[in-house]
Amino acid sequence: MARWEPGARERLVLAAVDLFSEQGYDGTTVTQIAERAGVTKSTFFRHFPDKRELLVAGQETLSRLLAEGIAEAPAGSTPLEAVAEGLARASDEMGPMNRALGPRLRAAVAASAELRERDALKSVGMAAAMAEALVARGVADAPARLASEMGALAFKRGFERWSSGDRSDDDPLAGYTRAALTELREAAAALG
Incomplete structure (x- = not known):
């Protein structure tokens, strides 16, 4: 060895x-x-x-990429538009290894209470990084937190669909996370 x-x-x-x-x-x-x-x-x-x-390997990098994308969103972007920029930045760093790992990781997490807890903490960390970046842009706390939670959920849903999808397509993750964010935005609007 x-x-x-x-x-x-x-x-x-x-x-x-x-x-x-x-x-x-x-x-x-x-x-x-x-x-x-x-x-x-x-x-x-x-x-x-x-x-x-091991489960949260790369979490700091992912959170940093999300925050950088939000920080660099065009001036005048709404909180969700800024979150979409963060999702795009982080998604661009995900490659074939991440895609292949997704289903195996989900299976391992589903089988262990401790890993489910670590996975939940990972989502909390992502949302916190996005909320901090939004607040730094001047977004009030409540809208920043709501937008960041939607962003974390969109990333999770988009990644799940991307990694579960047809392996022959080479669509980037960013399209999946943006579509998930759009779905969540529409669902929130339907709440009234």
């Missing part, structure tokens, strides 16, 4: 998701994850403090 190989972090995430799906979260050890990824246990701990953190 090599001491260092490029892509170790990604291999660890893939190995963990596969093992969580195969034998459950509780039945999977850090040693097994490291072995499946072809790295040492110490390499695992250089990338992650524990196996729970």
